Amino acid sequence: MEKRLTTTAMLFSLGFVFMLVFAVGAFFYGIQIGTEKAEAKYTAKSEAGKKSEDTAPYQQQELVSFYLTVFSPYREFQAEWLTVSDKLLRGGNLDAGSAFKNLAKLADQKAEEASSFNMQKSPLLGEAQVAYIRSLKYFKDTAAKAAADKTNDPAKLLEHIKSDKNYKSAVGESLAAQQAYYDAMQKWAASVDPAIPAAYKAATPMSVDQWDKLSLIVKNRVAVSHLSERGELFGFMPQDLTSRVDEFIRSGQASKMKLNTVGGIVDILLNTRAVDAGDFSANKARFYQSETLPQLPFFYSE
Structure with a gap:
């Protein structure tokens, strides 16, 4: 049931x-x-954690170590490269094949020197180190190709070099490395002087008044940006350009020429080749006695 x-x-x-x-x-x-x-x-x-890493202060010793082990070898090569390029530009007496063979060997040697010390514990300096080494390797390839170029006209040879993709990559990596190095300097400055920002986004365009309110270390970073935009190699340092901009403004030339933006002044100075290595040292006592700077040779050479 x-x-x-x-x-x-x-x-x-x-x-x-x-x-x-x-x-x-x-x-x-x-x-x-x-x-x-x-x-x-x-x-x-x-x-x-990422934010902490990005904003971590850099020690002065790290900046000095980078200068001695990475930056100096690169600059030694760049000085030789610019010397040979200048001779080509002026049509001087030059055995181009031999000169570029030597430059290829020098680039390889300096890349090894720049690799001898590990800077990877400092993110920006590690980034700059890798970029400088890449730049040297691209320069090596460019020089090897130029050494085999049978062009007898120096001007045409220089034109071939500057249109080569390896050369463009070499310049691009060099400018990227420079930017990272100066970013690291700014972060160091911010750690010792609260008035200096750890990072700075420049106004576009930047007025002369805005420029005048910046500390030297930030002005240098702005100068680096302008040099990166040009995509060229220069024998002078970013602080040389900074000092010439300041001199141009303080002398009244900018006002006379009715130049109200930093970009306009930079264009005039670079287009007329009015910036030289050592301009910063010449103006340092006049303009920058109280500025915060790391103890790097290019800021204190006389």
Whole structure:
């Protein structure tokens, strides 16, 4: 004989089923919420760690070590490269094949020197080191190709070099390295002088008044940006350009020529080749006696 469930038993059974479904749903919902919270917490920690790394102050010794082990070897090569390029430009007496063979060997040697000390613990300096080494390797390839070029016309040979993709990459890497190095200097300056920002986004265009309110270390970073935009190699340093801009403004030349933007002044100075290596040293006593600078040779050479 079949037993029929009473109304109370049926209600009890249905209630139990609903409670079971609700409990399972709540369990999985709880897992989802917990997972999302854990992921959010991990992401926040990761971003905080990255932010801490990006804004970490740089020690002066790190900047000096980079100067001695990476920057100096690169600059020694660049000086030789610019000397040979200048002779080609002027059409002077030059055995181009021999000169570029020597430059290829020198680039390889200086790349090894720049690799001898590990700067990777300092993110910006590590970035600059890698870029300078890449630049030297691209210069090596460019020089090897130029050495095999049978062009007898110095002007045409120089044109071939400057249109070569390896040369363009070499210049681009050099400018990227310079930018990272000067970024590291600014972060160091910010750690010793609260008035200096660890990073600075320049106004475009930047007015003369805005420029005048900046500290030297930030002006140098702005100068680096202008040089990067030009995509050229120059024998002078960014601080040489900075000092010429300041001199141009303070002498009244900018006002006379109605130049109200830093970009306009930079264009005039670079287009007329009015910036030379050593301009910063010549103006340092007049303009920058109280400025915060790391103890790097190119800021203190006389």
